Amino acid sequence: MGIIESILDTLSFFYECLPTLLDGLQITIISSVASFFLGLLVGSIVAVLRVERIKFLNPFLTAYVEIVRGTPLLVQLLFLFYGIPIVFGLQMPPLAVGIFSIGLCTGAYQSEIIRTGIQSISKGQIEASQALGMTRWKIMQFIILPQALRIVVPTLINEFITVTKDTSMLMVVSIPELTRRGSWIVYRTFKPFEVFGLVGAMYFALAYASSRLSKYIEKKYQIKGLIR
Amino acid sequence: MNTTTKIVLAVLITAIIVGSTVTAYYEVYRKPALTGIARIQAKGTLVVGLDVYPPWASQTQNGGWEGFDIDVMKKVAEKIGVQFEGKAVVWETIIPALMAKDIDVIASALSITPDRSEEVLYSIAYYEVTLSFVVKTSKVAQYQSAEDFVGKKVGAQAGTTGWDLAQTLYGNTSTEIRDFLSIPDLLLALDTGVVDTGIFDTPTARDYCKQEPAKFAVAFTHPTHGYPDYYAYAVRPDDGELAEAINTVIVELMASGEMAQLMAKWEVSP
Numbered sequence: 001m002g003i004i005e006s007i008l009d010t011l012s013f014f015y016e017c018l019p020t021l022l023d024g025l026q027i028t029i030i031s032s033v034a035s036f037f038l039g040l041l042v043g044s045i046v047a048v049l050r051v052e053r054i055k056f057l058n059p060f061l062t063a064y065v066e067i068v069r070g071t072p073l074l075v076q077l078l079f080l081f082y083g084i085p086i087v088f089g090l091q092m093p094p095l096a097v098g099i100f101s102i103g104l105c106t107g108a109y110q111s112e113i114i115r116t117g118i119q120s121i122s123k124g125q126i127e128a129s130q131a132l133g134m135t136r137w138k139i140m141q142f143i144i145l146p147q148a149l150r151i152v153v154p155t156l157i158n159e160f161i162t163v164t165k166d167t168s169m170l171m172v173v174s175i176p177e178l179t180r181r182g183s184w185i186v187y188r189t190f191k192p193f194e195v196f197g198l199v200g201a202m203y204f205a206l207a208y209a210s211s212r213l214s215k216y217i218e219k220k221y222q223i224k225g226l227i228r
Numbered sequence: 229m230n231t232t233t234k235i236v237l238a239v240l241i242t243a244i245i246v247g248s249t250v251t252a253y254y255e256v257y258r259k260p261a262l263t264g265i266a267r268i269q270a271k272g273t274l275v276v277g278l279d280v281y282p283p284w285a286s287q288t289q290n291g292g293w294e295g296f297d298i299d300v301m302k303k304v305a306e307k308i309g310v311q312f313e314g315k316a317v318v319w320e321t322i323i324p325a326l327m328a329k330d331i332d333v334i335a336s337a338l339s340i341t342p343d344r345s346e347e348v349l350y351s352i353a354y355y356e357v358t359l360s361f362v363v364k365t366s367k368v369a370q371y372q373s374a375e376d377f378v379g380k381k382v383g384a385q386a387g388t389t390g391w392d393l394a395q396t397l398y399g400n401t402s403t404e405i406r407d408f409l410s411i412p413d414l415l416l417a418l419d420t421g422v423v424d425t426g427i428f429d430t431p432t433a434r435d436y437c438k439q440e441p442a443k444f445a446v447a448f449t450h451p452t453h454g455y456p457d458y459y460a461y462a463v464r465p466d467d468g469e470l471a472e473a474i475n476t477v478i479v480e481l482m483a484s485g486e487m488a489q490l491m492a493k494w495e496v497s498p
Contacts, residue, residue: 085420094406094422174383174406174417183320184407187387190323190347 014198017185024181025202031099031177032164032206038103039163040156043110048140050111051118061111068108074169077101081173098170106163113155117148150221157214161207168203178202264469265308268332273313274305277322277331281411282435283494284337284459287316296494297335300354301461304333304477308470319410320387323347326464333470334462337429339389339452349465351474353458354487356498358449359390360433362426364418371425371447378403383414383423389452390427396453411436419443431496438495 050061068076080101084090092100121144129139171180182199186192262270278285278293285295293314305312317325325331326348339357340350361382363371370376374397381404384391394405406423408414414426415436426433430449437444451457463470481487491497 082416082420085422091421172409172413174408174422176407180386180407184386186320186324188343190327192321192324 010194013189013191013194017195017198020181020185021178021199021202024176024178025206027095027170027175028164028167028178028203029206031095031102031167031170031175032160034099035102035106035167036160036163038099039106039110039159042104042107043114046107046111047114047118048145050115052136052140065108065111068105069112073102073105073166074172076105077169077173094173094175095170098167098173098175102163102166102170105166106159109159109162110156113152113159114148117152117155118144120151121147147223150218150223153218153221154214157210157217161210164206164210165203264467265473268308268310268470271310273311274301274308274333275313275315275331276301277317277325277334277336278314279317279319279322279336279410281337281429281432283431283496285314285335296490296496297337297461299490299493300477300481301333301335303481304474307477308473319385323462326462329464332463332467333474337432337459338462339429340458340460341389341392344462347465348462349467349471351461351463351471352478353460354478355431355459355491355496357452357457357459358430359393359427359452359457360430360446360449362415362418362428362433362437362444363424363447365442365445367424368445368447373448374450377425380404380424381406381422383408383417383426385409385411385414385428388428389457390429393450393452394427415440415444435495 046061046065049057050065077098081094081097084092084097125143126139129143134142167177168179170177171183176184178199182195185195189195261267268274276298278297280286281295283295284297285293288294298312298314301314302312315331317331322331322334322336323344326334334348337357338344340353344350361371361374361377377398379402382394382398383406384394386407391405391407397403398405406417408417408426411426411428411432414423414428417423418426425447427450430446433446437446461471461474463474478487481490488497
C-alpha cells in the first residue's frame with residue numbers, strides 16, 4: 001500500500017499548499033488581464049496609426065515597437081521599476097509598475113499582430129468602400145477593424161497566454177505572484193518537485209482555459225457567410 | 229504483420245533483453261557505493277553550497293569565493309584531504325540541492341531553525357547572530373525600534389530569518405512586507421525608496437553598510453526569535469562522518485584561538 005499512501009500524502013500536501021498558491025494565482029490573473037488589455041489598447045492604437053502612415057508619428061511608433069521587441073522583458077521591467085522613481089521621483093506601487101511594463105511590452109507585439117490583421121483585408125474591399133464615398137476613418141471603423149480583430153483573435157489569445165507566463169517575472173520586483181509563492185512554500189517544506197509541479201499545473205490550467213475561451217470567442221463573433 | 233512492424237518489434241525486444249542484461253550485470257558486479265567521507269575523498273572535492281552573503285561568502289573578481297565560511301570550509305577540505313569547491317546555489321533550492329547530492333555541505337550564514345533541523349544534520353553552532361534593520365543613512369535618526377515601521381514598507385528575503393521576523397512583527401498589519409530575491413536587490417529597493425527598511429542578519433548588514441556608508445546604515449538590531457539565533461553548517465542526515473569532521477575543525481579553531489582571528493579578519497567579532 002506504499003504507493004497509494006504516498007499518492008494520498010502528496011494530494012494532502014497539495015491541498016495544504018493551495019491557500020498560498022491561490023493568493024499568488026490571484027495576482028497572476030489580475031496582472032495578466034490588466035497587462036493584456038493595456039497592451040490591447042496601446043497595440044490597437046499603434047497598429048491603426050502605423051497603417052495610416054501618419055508622417056511625423058511613424059518613426060516614434062516604429063521605434064517603440066522595435067525597441068520593445070528587441071529587448072528582454074526582464075530588462076524592460078527592471079529598467080522601469082528602478083528608473084521611474086529615480087528619473088521622475090515617483091513612488092508607484094510595484095504592481096502598477098509591473099502591469100505598466102508588461103502592458104507596454106505586449107502592446108508592441110499586439111500592435112504587430114493587429115497590423116498584420118488589418119493589412120490582410122483585401123484591397124478590393126477598401127477600393128469598394130472608397131467608391132462608395134467612405135472616409136479613411138469610416139473605412140477603418142466599419143470595414144477593416146471589425147474583420148481584422150476577428151481574424152487575429154486566436155493570435156491575440158496566444159499572446160495572452162504568453163503574457164500569463166511572463167507575469168512570473170514580476171517576482172524580481174517584489175510582487176508575490178504564483179511562482180514566487182511556490183518558492184515560499186519550498187523554503188518551508190523543501191519539496192521543489194511537488195510544489196513547482198503543482199505551480200506548473202496551475203499555469204497550464206490558466207493557459208488551457210484561455211485557449212478554450214479563444215475557441216468560444218471565435219465561434220460567437222464569427223461573421224456568418226463571410227468569404228475572404 | 230508487415231515488415232516494418234516486424235523490424236520495430238525485433239528492435240524493441242532486443243533492446244529490452246540487452247537492457248535487462250546490462251542492468252543485471254551492473255547490479256551484481258558494480259563496486260559498492262562509497263559512503264561518508266570515503267565518498268568525498270574518492271571524488272576529490274568538497275562541494276560547498278554558497279549564496280552570496282558577505283562577509284560569510286562572496287565572489288571575487290575572477291569567479292572564486294572568499295569569506296569567513298569559505299576559510300572554515302577550506303580547513304575542513306584540508307582535514308579530509310580534498311579540494312574545496314564553492315558552488316553558487318539559489319537560496320531557495322540550497323537544501324534540496326544538498327539532498328540531491330548536488331552539494332555536500334551548506335555554508336552561507338545558515339541559521340539553525342526547527343524546520344530545517346527536520347531535513348538536515350547541523351554541525352555545532354559557530355556564531356550567534358541577531359537581525360538588523362537597515363535604513364537610508366539620511367533617515368537613521370527617525371527609526372529607533374520596530375514600532376517605528378508600523379504603516380510603512382519593510383523588505384526582507386523570503387526563506388530567511390529576517391523574513392520570519394517581519395512576518396511575526398508585521399504580518400497582517402498595516403505595514404507592507406515586500407519580498408526580494410537577494411540582499412543586493414533588497415538594498416537597491418531601499419535606495420530607490422521602494423521600502424523604508426531591510427531586515428537581515430547583522431554581520432552582513434554591517435558589511436554592506438561599511439561598503440556604502442553614505443547610503444545605508446543600521447538603525448537598530450533585533451533578536452531573531454525568543455531564543456538565541458546561531459549559524460551552523462548543514463550536511464545530509466546520513467553524512468554523520470562529515471558533520472563530525474566539521475565539528476572537529478570548529479572545535480580545533482576555537483581552542484587554538486584561530487576562530488577569534490578569523491572573526492577579526494572578517495570583522496564579525498561579537
